[in-house]
Amino acid sequence: MSCARPQDRRGRVLKQLSLKLGVGVHGPIPPNRFWGYYTGPEIGELARDPDATVVLQVGAVEQHGPHLPTVTDTLNGVHVLGAALERLPDDVVVLALPPTNLGKSEEHRDFAGTLSLRGETVRMLLLDIATSVARSGFEKLVLFNSHGGNVGAIDDFFRDLRIETGMRIFKIHGGIGNVPGLISPEESAIAMHAGDAETSMVRYLAPQLVEMERAEGYVYETHPLVGYSFKGNEVIEAWVTPDLAPTGAIGNPHLSSPEKGQALFEAGAARLAELLEAVYRLPPREVRKAAAPALAHRT
Numbered sequence: 001m002s003c004a005r006p007q008d009r010r011g012r013v014l015k016q017l018s019l020k021l022g023v024g025v026h027g028p029i030p031p032n033r034f035w036g037y038y039t040g041p042e043i044g045e046l047a048r049d050p051d052a053t054v055v056l057q058v059g060a061v062e063q064h065g066p067h068l069p070t071v072t073d074t075l076n077g078v079h080v081l082g083a084a085l086e087r088l089p090d091d092v093v094v095l096a097l098p099p100t101n102l103g104k105s106e107e108h109r110d111f112a113g114t115l116s117l118r119g120e121t122v123r124m125l126l127l128d129i130a131t132s133v134a135r136s137g138f139e140k141l142v143l144f145n146s147h148g149g150n151v152g153a154i155d156d157f158f159r160d161l162r163i164e165t166g167m168r169i170f171k172i173h174g175g176i177g178n179v180p181g182l183i184s185p186e187e188s189a190i191a192m193h194a195g196d197a198e199t200s201m202v203r204y205l206a207p208q209l210v211e212m213e214r215a216e217g218y219v220y221e222t223h224p225l226v227g228y229s230f231k232g233n234e235v236i237e238a239w240v241t242p243d244l245a246p247t248g249a250i251g252n253p254h255l256s257s258p259e260k261g262q263a264l265f266e267a268g269a270a271r272l273a274e275l276l277e278a279v280y281r282l283p284p285r286e287v288r289k290a291a292a293p294a295l296a297h298r299t
Contacts, residue, residue, distance in 0.1 A: 013045070014090065028082030029096045036098055047137030052093040053280045054133050054140065056126075057081050058154065060103035060147035063111035063241075065194040065249030067215035068202055070113040072194070074101045075209075076201045077146025077174055083269035084276060092280045097133070100125060103150045107240045111248055122153045127164060134165040141167050142279055144272070146174040148192060148229060170279050177267030182260055187252055189222050192229065193241070195251015197264060204261025215253040218245040 015038065017031035026034040035043070035054070046052050059074030069075070078099050088094055105116035117125070126143070133141055141161070145154055154171055162169045187196045195217055203210050227233030228244070244250045 014093065015042070025098070028079045030082065030085050033085045033088075033095055034098075035095045038095075043136050046093055046095065049093050050139055051280050051282075052095070052138055052140065053142060053276065054095050054097060054138050055081065055085075055142045055144055055276065056097045056129060057099040058103055058122075058126075058143055058145045058147070058150050059099055059101055060105050060149060061101055062103075062105035062108040062114040062116065062147075062149075063248045064198070065215065065217065065245070065253065066247055067211045067249070067253060068194050068199060069206070069209045070115075071101070072198060072202055073103070073147040073174075074099060075206060076198070077144065079205050080146070080174070080265060080268045080272055081144055083265070084272035087269065087273035088277055092277050094276050094280055097129065100129075103145075103147045104153050105147070105149050107149055108248070110240070110242055119153045119156075122150065123157045123160075126154070126157060126161060130161045130165050130167065130169070134167050139167055140170070140279060141165075142170045142172060142276065144172045144174075151229075172272065172275055174268075176275070177264065177269070177271035179263050179267050182263055184255070187255060190219055191217075191251025193245070193251065194249035195253055196255040196260070198251075199253040199256035200258065200261035201264055202261070203256055204258045204265055207258060212253070215249070216247055217249040217252045217254070218247075219252060220244060 015032045017037065019031065021031055025036060031037055038046070057074075057077050059071075059077050061070050061074065063070060064072045081096060085094060085096060102115050102117050104119050104122050105114050106118070108114040109116050130141055143154055143158060145151065151173055154173075158169050158171050161167070183191075183197050191197065199210070199215070203212075223233075225233065226235040226237055228237060228239050241248055241250070
């Protein structure tokens with residue numbers, strides 16, 4: 001299945017695998033960048049590159065209103081990651097782990113279809129995976145998160161992963177890649193779940209999974225000082241989904257289109273590729289003592 005292998009700049013090698021394998025465990029991840037398709041010795045060989053980087057996609061399976069599949073967050077995240085990895089030069093050694101399909105979805109726990117991990121479970125899962133990656137010899141791990149409910153757990157814990165494993169730990173939250181003017185300011189101010197942007201992405205990536213005839217979304221009046229998660233207000237009020245959307249979609253899915261989804265997808269994949277390459281090429285941090293100001297001459 002493997003043939004000649006291109007060498008990267010440090011002499012490590014990536015497999016050259018056909019995009020059409022007899023198995024599909026890798027999903028949209030390029031086969032030669034999927035951790036699971038390497039043997040143990042091959043993983044150890046790649047880890048000899050001190051900049052070799054491993055990416056863990058952290059997703060979720062949860063309700064997304066009456067119109068989107070429960071796997072939406074994982075679906076969008078894994079496809080963006082796969083397209084980003086395809087864009088990387090051959091000398092950039094970045095491998096994707098099998099994704100963590102489940103995440104912290106407690107805000108959606110009252111809806112059928114939601115599979116939620118507690119925050120402590122997410123943290124221990126990340127710790128065990130990171131520890132395993134470190135034992136294999138890698139020094140860089142990226143957490144690529146595609147679910148808003150995971151943000152708090154990752155932000156709270158990714159420094160602990162640095163302490164516990166000794167690796168350099170990086171986090172990237174979804175929603176990267178800016179397309180100015182694509183989503184209206186009114187929608188951007190409130191949409192957090194299954195609205196215009198998210199629905200557009202799934203309509204582009206997997207239209208057969210979208211039930212637009214069933215779509216309904218909910219909106220609310222914004223406040224200049226007090227808001228909800230991720231919207232930049234200085235005061236944030238805690239919420240669960242039934243507070244904002246009785247049937248689960250926060251935002252307006254009727255504004256969505258496959259064309260918007262493609263634009264969001266391409267922008268996100270291009271930006272993620274840029275960020276992953278930057279992490280790979282990032283040298284060890286150098287610190288130095290700050291210079292003290294010269295004392296004025298005293299006569």
